[in-house]
Amino acid sequence: MSDRLGARVMGNGGHTVVLLHGFGGSHSTWTDIQPALARDATVIAYDLPGHGRSLDYPGAGPATVAAKAVAADLTARGRERVHLVGHSMGGAVATLIAMRSPERVASLTLLAPGGFGPQINGELLKRYANARDAGALGQIMDEMSAPGFSTPPKYVLGLAAVRGVPGQRDRLDTFHGVIQKDGVQGEIPREALGKLALPVNLVWGTADPVLPFSQTGNLPDNIRLTAIDGAGHMLTVEAKSAVLAAIRASLAAGSP
Numbered sequence: 001m002s003d004r005l006g007a008r009v010m011g012n013g014g015h016t017v018v019l020l021h022g023f024g025g026s027h028s029t030w031t032d033i034q035p036a037l038a039r040d041a042t043v044i045a046y047d048l049p050g051h052g053r054s055l056d057y058p059g060a061g062p063a064t065v066a067a068k069a070v071a072a073d074l075t076a077r078g079r080e081r082v083h084l085v086g087h088s089m090g091g092a093v094a095t096l097i098a099m100r101s102p103e104r105v106a107s108l109t110l111l112a113p114g115g116f117g118p119q120i121n122g123e124l125l126k127r128y129a130n131a132r133d134a135g136a137l138g139q140i141m142d143e144m145s146a147p148g149f150s151t152p153p154k155y156v157l158g159l160a161a162v163r164g165v166p167g168q169r170d171r172l173d174t175f176h177g178v179i180q181k182d183g184v185q186g187e188i189p190r191e192a193l194g195k196l197a198l199p200v201n202l203v204w205g206t207a208d209p210v211l212p213f214s215q216t217g218n219l220p221d222n223i224r225l226t227a228i229d230g231a232g233h234m235l236t237v238e239a240k241s242a243v244l245a246a247i248r249a250s251l252a253a254g255s256p
Contacts, residue, residue: 005073006053007046011038015106015251016079019045020070022088022114023179024128024172026052028158029087032240037247044079046070048090050171052162060171061178063089063114067096071104080104083254085247087111087236088211089179095188098196107199107254109247111235112208114179115188117215122176122183124210129172134160145232146207155237194220199253201246205231205239 008027017037021029027045037043047053049069050060059065070093074082083106086094091113098105114120124143131137138156142149163169179185193200200223206213210233216225226246228239235243 003058003069004054005046005049005057005069007044007073008034010034010043010045011041013038013041015041015255016074016082017041017043017247017251018070018074018079018082018084018094019043020048020066020084020086020090020093021046021051022090023125023175024051024159025087025090026159026162028052028155028162029236031155031158033236033243033247036244041083041251042079044074044077046073048093050175051168052165055165055168055171061175063092063096063179066093067100071097071101074104081106083107083109083247083251085109085111085250086113088233089114091115092188095193098198098200099188099192102196102198105198107201107250108196109201109203109250111203111243111246112205112211112233113202114185114211117212118184118187119212119215120180120183120185121210122180125180126173126176129176130169131163132169137163141234141237144210145234145238146205146230147232149232149234149238151234151237190218190220194222196222199250200224201226201250201253203228203235203239203243203246205233205235207231208233 049057
């Protein structure tokens, strides 16, 4: 077992941007996002506990464990104040870090994050976790996207390579029962979200088949919502321009 997280680091700018993928993903989730941000920032794309190069991280599964792991790793790297970006489960992890250590977070960009409502498509996520080859994985990634969207092969093959690591699919199958039970996920209270005294940008596709867009209802006034009409759940692939625009807006709002 290793208590160090795997990560891909790009750039050497003054700002530090931290990218946190969703359930079943890896640092490869940010294939086109990270290089664009690294032109003027240091960008760290993690493999969250139990995923990719962090497969054997002890206690992996709950978002709380991932939040503590990322915070500890950032401290070890000497990164005391960062801009957090999280997709799906990674959004829940980013939010937990910001709630627990707000002084360390300059801004928060959440892409269809977990924890904003109880509904979750557990059946689709289970098939995603158990996909055994690139063909099956690509089909399910298409289902998680907007109707008619075809996931580019480089994303499918990148994720399939991670799934090929011995033990990865078994670990994801176990995690599936942790993040949801009978189609219900844990929620972050709206009251707690409303207390975040930092820029929070929320991006969500209106046709998300995994975490419904209806979870954007009744948001606190401190959260800025960008709705992407017709987009599904895989925003880092489907809506790269909108995602980059939201992150850059957070960087501008959260920087002195």
